[in-house]
Amino acid sequence: MAKRNARNNNEGQSYDEDDGVLYVNMSYIMSCPSVLRILECIFLIAAMACMVQYEVHWAGYPAKVIFFYVVVCVSWILVFIFYVLMVCTIDKRFPNYDWGLCIVFTSVVAAIFLMASAGLMADEARKHRGLEWKEIFTTSKKVHFDNLVAAVVLAFIAALIFIIDAIFHLIMFYREWKRRKEHKKYRDNRPIAESEA
Secondary structure: OHHHHHHHHOOOOOOOOOOOOOOOOHHHHOOHHHHHHHHHHHHHHHHHHHHHHHHHHOOOOOHHHHHHHHHHHHHHHHHHHHHHHHHOOHHHHOOOOOHHHHHHHHHHHHHHHHHHHHHHHHHHHHHHHHOOOOOOOOHHHHHHHHHHHHHHHHHHHHHHHHHHHHHHHHHHHHHHHHHHHHHHHHHHHOOHHHHHO
């Protein structure tokens, strides 16, 4: 499928698998999946930056914060890898893999883990909200609290974009599967004389 899609996406470009040259896939850069990948990167980096500002007041690293960091970093690395694969047409060197389903799987897993880590940090924000009436909740701690809330919101938005990305690639996979099925049905029902000619 990846090989077939590559030919459809880059009709004006010739690609030889043995020439060792990587081409920039301009049609992918201008596409909806590319925009979703860029948005995922932006929201993940912003969530990480807000969490870094929040965790300044901790003496040690709680497990929730470490889990959040790991999930956001791994998600960002996966987004970056898939973006480079598609933009540099590296995916065409491995045509046996169904890249659409790989993206669906990683997007769903990333969304689940992002929601879990953001949920844990939202619980932490709820605990901080309970301290707001006390005098120890100073202005600087309110700023840290605001950073925590922003990190949680940005992580939930990133998870939502991952879900949209998974749905988009699932629809693309279904359309390709349906097209292949119709093509196979047409090929199997052709008269023998027509197929020999």
